[in-house]
Amino acid sequence: MTERDAMTMEENTSASPRARRILLVLLLILLALLGAATAFLIKLAQPVGKVAVGDDAGGISWKSSIYGYNSKIDGQLNKPNDLAVAPDGTIWVTDQSRGRILGFGPDGQYRRMLFQGPTGKAKNAFNRPTALAVDEKGDIFIADTAAGEIVHSTPDNKIVAKLSVPTPLDIEVKGDRIVIGSVAGFAIFTKGGVPVKVVGARGKGPDQFDHVAGVTIGDDGTIFAVDQYNNRLSAWDRNGNRKWIRNIGTATNSLEVKGSGAMAISRAAAAKKAKSKGNMGLPARVTTDGRGRVVVTDPFGFDLSVFDPKSGDLIAKYGQFGGGEGQFSYNNGIDYDEARDMFAVADTGNSRVQLVTIPDSGGSATAQLRRDLSGRLRALIPPFLLLVSLLLGLPLFMWWRRRRQRDDEDQLVSQPSAA
Amino acid sequence: MAETLKDGLFEESEPVRPEDARPSRDGRRKKSALSDPVVVVLLLVIMSIVIVFLVGLVSAIMTGVLMPAAPRTEVERTIKVYEAEIASGKMTPQYWSDYILTLVQAKQYSKADQVAVQALAGRKRNTAVIWTARANLEIARGQYDLAVKYADKAMAEAKKERQGEVDAARTKANADITGEGESMGYIQALLLKANALELSGADAKAIGIYDEYLSENPMDADIHTRLGVLKADAGDKAGARKEFETALQFVPDHPDALEGLKKIGGTSK
Numbered sequence: 001m002t003e004r005d006a007m008t009m010e011e012n013t014s015a016s017p018r019a020r021r022i023l024l025v026l027l028l029i030l031l032a033l034l035g036a037a038t039a040f041l042i043k044l045a046q047p048v049g050k051v052a053v054g055d056d057a058g059g060i061s062w063k064s065s066i067y068g069y070n071s072k073i074d075g076q077l078n079k080p081n082d083l084a085v086a087p088d089g090t091i092w093v094t095d096q097s098r099g100r101i102l103g104f105g106p107d108g109q110y111r112r113m114l115f116q117g118p119t120g121k122a123k124n125a126f127n128r129p130t131a132l133a134v135d136e137k138g139d140i141f142i143a144d145t146a147a148g149e150i151v152h153s154t155p156d157n158k159i160v161a162k163l164s165v166p167t168p169l170d171i172e173v174k175g176d177r178i179v180i181g182s183v184a185g186f187a188i189f190t191k192g193g194v195p196v197k198v199v200g201a202r203g204k205g206p207d208q209f210d211h212v213a214g215v216t217i218g219d220d221g222t223i224f225a226v227d228q229y230n231n232r233l234s235a236w237d238r239n240g241n242r243k244w245i246r247n248i249g250t251a252t253n254s255l256e257v258k259g260s261g262a263m264a265i266s267r268a269a270a271a272k273k274a275k276s277k278g279n280m281g282l283p284a285r286v287t288t289d290g291r292g293r294v295v296v297t298d299p300f301g302f303d304l305s306v307f308d309p310k311s312g313d314l315i316a317k318y319g320q321f322g323g324g325e326g327q328f329s330y331n332n333g334i335d336y337d338e339a340r341d342m343f344a345v346a347d348t349g350n351s352r353v354q355l356v357t358i359p360d361s362g363g364s365a366t367a368q369l370r371r372d373l374s375g376r377l378r379a380l381i382p383p384f385l386l387l388v389s390l391l392l393g394l395p396l397f398m399w400w401r402r403r404r405q406r407d408d409e410d411q412l413v414s415q416p417s418a419a
Numbered sequence: 420m421a422e423t424l425k426d427g428l429f430e431e432s433e434p435v436r437p438e439d440a441r442p443s444r445d446g447r448r449k450k451s452a453l454s455d456p457v458v459v460v461l462l463l464v465i466m467s468i469v470i471v472f473l474v475g476l477v478s479a480i481m482t483g484v485l486m487p488a489a490p491r492t493e494v495e496r497t498i499k500v501y502e503a504e505i506a507s508g509k510m511t512p513q514y515w516s517d518y519i520l521t522l523v524q525a526k527q528y529s530k531a532d533q534v535a536v537q538a539l540a541g542r543k544r545n546t547a548v549i550w551t552a553r554a555n556l557e558i559a560r561g562q563y564d565l566a567v568k569y570a571d572k573a574m575a576e577a578k579k580e581r582q583g584e585v586d587a588a589r590t591k592a593n594a595d596i597t598g599e600g601e602s603m604g605y606i607q608a609l610l611l612k613a614n615a616l617e618l619s620g621a622d623a624k625a626i627g628i629y630d631e632y633l634s635e636n637p638m639d640a641d642i643h644t645r646l647g648v649l650k651a652d653a654g655d656k657a658g659a660r661k662e663f664e665t666a667l668q669f670v671p672d673h674p675d676a677l678e679g680l681k682k683i684g685g686t687s688k
Contacts, residue, residue, distance in 0.1 A: 016451075016452035016455050016458055019452035019455065019458045020455065020457055020458055020461065023458060023461035023462060023465065024461065026465060027461060027464065027465055027468075030465060030468060030469070031468070034468065034469075034472050037472075038472075041476070041479065041485065044485060045479065045484050045485050047491040047492045047495060048492060048494050048495050048498070048525045048527075049491075049492030049493055049494030049495060049524075049525065050494070050524075051492075064491065065491060065492060065493075066489075067489060067490045067491070067492075067493075067495075067496045068489050068490070068496075069488070069489050070488055070489055071488070071489065071490065071499035071500070071502070071503055072503055073500055073503065073504075075489070076490075076496065076500070107482070107483070108483070108487075108489070108491065109482075109483050109488075110488070110489065323493055324493070325492050325493070350493065352493070352496075376484050378482050378484065379475065379478045379479035379482050379484040379485075380475065380478070381478070382474055382475070382478040383471045383472075383474045383475035383478060386470070386471055386474050387467075387471050390467045390470075390471070394460070394463060394464075394467070397463070398456065398459075398460065401456070401459070402456070
């Protein structure tokens with residue numbers, strides 16, 4: 001045994017067993033206290049209220065809801081009817097009764113508000129923002145139905161351009177295409193505003209439309225149009241040539257009131273009936289998911305219908321009527337957040353936006369992780385990073401300390417021989 | 420002789436034997452606990468745990484996970500909106516009632532009780548809805564006798580309010596107004612009382628109230644169904660069948676009536 005080893009051994013055996021015991025007990029008490037505190041905080045962080053699951057939610061998985069940006073009444077959303085998800089994750093929502101557009105993060109945190117006007121500060125400057133779209137740069141396109149115009153705005157409220165369009169009902173922007181749905185059909189423009197084609201005329205015939213309330217563009221450039229009152233879904237190529245057309249329910253412009261004294265049935269029973277036949281009650285907005293499937297909202301069926309993009313065949317329906325989280329009441333606008341594999345749905349009747357997922361939407365594992373980290377888990381990112389740093393740093397520190405002690409020992413042992 | 424450094428000056432000292440030497444910078448013997456690496460590690464672990472916990476807590480607050488600025492659910496929104504309304508003094512009896520019922524839904528019973536007391540403080544009129552909400556609270560708490568008492572109070576207040584409305588209408592316009600029929604507030608409190616009696620096991624009393632209600636409101640399929648369930652539980656299958664079939668006359672696919680009929684071995688016509 002070397003002199004150094006002997007000194008170290010003696011040092012260790014004569015070190016503080018009492019101090020070790022005290023610290024161990026302290027550590028255990030601390031772990032118990034912090035464990036209890038953590039359990040309490042986790043419970044505190046749970047949102048208060050019923051979350052619908054399973055059949056109560058009709059297969060929808062609820063992630064979170066957005067009600068507004070503060071607790072005051074004018075800070076709450078009031079019957080939002082459309083929304084669009086930007087590439088940076090911002091969810092832009094129409095608050096049409098107040099003539100404004102609000103931006104929220106995927107974590108539900110409020111980011112900013114949009115008004116129209118040269119200074120960007122005019123109140124109620126949008127007449128009635130009905131529909132929204134966002135392009136790859138994050139610029140926002142607003143269809144103002146009452147004003148009969150499309151407004152192109154940057155995220156920091158600078159107006160880029162305006163386009164007069166009669167009764168625009170919906171808008172989509174992707175790649176070099178802008179598609180605008182209107183009462184009698186839809187119009188295709190290039191990004192530069194050059195018209196490509198105007199499709200349709202008002203009516204009930206196969207080449208006619210009655211309120212194109214929803215338009216979207218798939219990743220391959222296919223344009224999908226929802227003909228609301230004819231209750232039809234159709235697919236078109238980027239130049240406006242039709243690929244297919246499907247009836248997806250009973251046309252509401254064909255309904256007749258028959259007889260009198262009809263028996264009342266509950267709203268839930270009516271929705272259940274509509275679901276059982278695969279009918280849509282009143283198709284509204286449309287988007288595509290990670291698999292390219294076409295997802296259409298049904299405010300009267302209180303659900304989302306999923307269709308095959310190649311054939312228009314109905315694949316599944318998800319959703320239930322109600323006010324609980326995960327349920328819908330006159331759900332309207334919808335957009336798919338590809339980065340997080342989740343849908344933002346404007347739950348108009350409940351005056352909120354819901355972030356939900358449906359099965360088999362085709363999201364990657366990274367997207368699912370991003371989605372989880374935009375939820376309550378986001379609070380754990382800084383402490384996790386700190387913990388990793390400490391775990392890496394502790395062995396380094398102990399090694400440095402040991403090395404310094406050995407240097408000290410060497411110095412002292414060599415001093416007597418130097419003397 | 421060995422030399423040691425003291426206050427910057429060398430002085431002579433006894434030679435240090437190797438077996439006596441201790442590792443130190445200043446030549447003094449070091450027996451502090453901090454020389455024990457296990458103690459150092461434990462201290463560092465304790466400090467690290469505390470720091471990580473505090474960072475997590477601050478992060479949860481900054482990211483809005485704890486203490487969010489905006490409501491995250493319908494219940495939270497309703498609660499926050501009503502708290503703002505109370506602060507601005509804009510509460511009406513119906514708002515108080517809705518607030519209490521929302522707190523009941525959120526299982527915040529103590530707060531609901533406090534709010535009910537606050538709502539009734541100093542208020543002499545239009546209290547029927549608040550008493551009804553209070554009865555709902557007691558049902559949620561399982562205090563059925565109290566629920567019946569508050570439901571009775573709500574019914575008495577509703578009658579007074581109704582009489583007040585009729586008297587006011589007579590003096591204003593039509594002296595012939597008779598004010599027949601009970602108000603919605605009275606009916607709600609009556610049915611709540613029946614529900615509380617049912618839950619407390621007083622089925623016979625509950626049946627009596629439902630019969631009284633249906634004599635004035637014969638087309639209520641839900642109450643016919645409730646009565647059918649109670650009669651079936653009491654062994655009166657014929658009575659139960661009659662109630663379920665009556666319910667189905669008004670709502671042909673009433674799910675609870677169909678199920679009740681199936682349970683007693685009947686089928687819908």
